[in-house]
Amino acid sequence: xxxxxxxxxxxxxxxxPARDAGLVMNRLxxxxxxxxxxxxxxxxxxxxxxxALACGEKTVNGALGMAQDLQTPLRxxxxxxxxxxxxxxxxxSVPIDHATPASFYAQVPKRGMYYEIDEQIAxxxxxxxxxxxxxxxxxxxxxxxxTQLVEEGGYRRVTDRAGFDSLAPGDSKIIVEHDMGYAxxxxxxxxxxxxxxxxxxxxxxxxxxxxxxxxxKIDWSGHANDLATNIHETLAFDExxxxxxxxxxxxxxx
Numbered sequence: 316x317x318x319x320x321x322x323x324x325x326x327x328x329x330x331x332p333a334r335d336a337g338l339v340m341n342r343l344x345x346x347x348x349x350x351x352x353x354x355x356x357x358x359x360x361x362x363x364x365x366x367a368l369a370c371g372e373k374t375v376n377g378a379l380g381m382a383q384d385l386q387t388p389l390r391x392x393x394x395x396x397x398x399x400x401x402x403x404x405x406x407x408s409v410p411i412d413h414a415t416p417a418s419f420y421a422q423v424p425k426r427g428m429y430y431e432i433d434e435q436i437a438x439x440x441x442x443x444x445x446x447x448x449x450x451x452x453x454x455x456x457x458x459x460x461x462t463q464l465v466e467e468g469g470y471r472r473v474t475d476r477a478g479f480d481s482l483a484p485g486d487s488k489i490i491v492e493h494d495m496g497y498a499x500x501x502x503x504x505x506x507x508x509x510x511x512x513x514x515x516x517x518x519x520x521x522x523x524x525x526x527x528x529x530x531x532k533i534d535w536s537g538h539a540n541d542l543a544t545n546i547h548e549t550l551a552f553d554e555x556x557x558x559x560x561x562x563x564x565x566x567x568x569x
Contacts, residue, residue: 319533322542323549338550339557354383361534362426365418369393369527379414379432380422388422393441396525402487402518404443408495408507408551409531411436411446412461419527430454433461436490437468443517443526444470445491445510465490476504484516497532499547508554515562523569528555 324337336342351364354373363376370389374382380389393403407416412432417423420439421432433451436444451461459467466472473479473491482489491510495503511528518524530552536544563569 319537319545319549323546323553326546327550338553339560340553343560360426361414362418365415368415369418377425377427378423379417379426380420381424385424391419393419393525393527394439397440400522402443402520402522402524403439403441404445404514404518404524404526405441406443406507406510406514406526407446407529407531408510408548409447409529409535410450411444411490411492412449412451413446413531415529415531416444416446416527428454430458430461433464436461437465437470440488442487442524443489443491443514445489445493445514446531447494448492479505479509479513482513482517484519486517489517497536497544497548498551499544506554507551508558511555511558515558519562528552528559530555 320338320341324341327337349368351359351367352373353359353363353376357376360376362379363374366372366374366378366380366389369391370380371392372382372389378385380391381387382389393405397403405411405416405419407413412429414426417426417432420441421435423431429449429451433449449461455461462472470488470490471486473482473489474493479491479493493505495505507528507530514526518526530548532548533545533552536548
């Protein structure tokens with residue numbers, strides 16, 4: 316949101332006054348504002364907002380990839396990209412079955428249905444998932460574990476830096492589960508920018524690709540009213556934007 320961007324921009328300019336630069340995302344040549352309120356105009360939650368972003372239709376709070384009747388499934392732009400022959404990646408700094416990333420591949424009436432969301436990861440056929448540990452583990456109980464679901468679906472699961480570094484162009488059906496913590500702690504072994512860079516390496520090809528990248532902990536620290544953490548999460552997301560901008564500069568005609 317604009318408030319988070321402005322706060323992070325002010326922080327950078329005050330902390331590094333000699334540096335003539337703010338946030339990369341604030342220097343993009345085109346800006347757009349998107350309204351993602353819940354269909355009746357209520358303050359949105361991440362499920363309704365994510366569905367609006369992913370599917371182009373507004374819905375009720377809590378619904379993921381479902382219309383307001385909670386029965387009609389909505390189609391994500393990620394599936395449109397896949398149908399057009401593009402590779403698809405879903406990247407986040409929070410669990411990959413959380414509301415925003417799940418909006419791009421899952422269809423459930425309630426965002427808390429983490430196990431049912433996990434069941435839809437492998438059938439999506441998307442090429443690259445990366446985020447923190449799936450929340451559906453806590454809902455599995457006597458069911459097949461989310462890990463087994465994705466592995467039986469043909470996905471290679473990576474959980475550490477060594478496995479992450481071993482991923483190379485040509486690898487497909489990859490799911491990375493790595494709890495990165497908060498950027499302000501300075502303990503990350505894999506960052507959101509790393510996820511983004513690796514996603515480009517794995518997805519880039521002659522048919523193009525679609526990749527959704529979310530700095531999910533910007534929202535989490537906002538809920539906690541933790542401004543310092545919010546700023547650092549925004550800066551971590553901006554590092555991912557910088558990775559994408561550099562990729563764009565290498566392909567000026569696309």
